Amino acid sequence: MPELPEVETVCRGLEQKLRGARFTKIIQRRQDLRFPLPKNLPQTLTGCRILTLTRRAKYIVMAVDNGQALLLHLGMSGRLVLGLGEVVPEKHDHLIFYFDNGVSLRFHDPRRFGMLDLVKEGDLVHHKCLKGLGIEPLGKELTSAYLLRMLAGRKTSLKAALLDQRLIVGLGNIYVSEALYHAGLHPERAAGSLSKAEAQRLVVAIRKVLNAAIEAGGSSLRDYVQSNGELGYFQHHFAVYDREGQACPACDCNLKKTGGIRRIMQSGRSTFFCPRKQN
């Protein structure tokens, strides 16, 4: 479920409650999620202190004081839930972590597309999940020149290209639709067909939608943590995503005539766009 803004919000929430905390007990209730879990995960982490919590792409990296890092991905349906004291496990609670400050953390993931691994800190960049990832969209590396270079000659759709984590990380099905809308670009356009001005619009749009969503995450949750302890899920208004048939924010068109926002399938996934604003 989460894309970059949600993972960022989860990460900040974890940071707040868990930086400096020590694992006191870990209950592992499954041997595998998307991949088999690392051997002896509870034994390895128990007693360790969390040094830092950072995000790379849609991964959370929890560095601990034994030289290792816990690498975590929430997949489509993963959730992390903070609590206090003893946890009564619910269905699909695969791991429960307890800390010396009284905080508990549940990893809950019905579809089990999430993953967890232990990596030596120095080996992080070589980990199969992290190597080959593209640039962070909120850093300095994302420029129109970079986009044009990466997309040059590519016949695939803009939608597919922006979902490709080897080029730019962090965008998923929602924010690709949102970014293309704000850039005024049709999702079926050939990725290699962008002009310099269009590429620049796309850069601005990507930053805008991601930053706005991160801000919504931070401001709509108190301290990034909801009252029920859940991290990273927040109310956010989308311009086009999941709004088929409605008017886009910039259209004052007659809905009956235009049909409003359209939904199409691209490689098996829904894309939403406004046919009047996006070309």
Place this chain on the structure above:
DNA sequence: AACAAGACCTGCATGC
């Protein structure tokens, strides 16, 4: 190499 399609897994909304 680039690209599309299929696979993984469960839950939920919809329609008959």
Place this chain on the structure above:
DNA sequence: TGCATGCAGGTCTTGT
């Protein structure tokens, strides 16, 4: 009500 279908915010693997 039960059952079938399709869809869900990700990414890895397979096949052309």
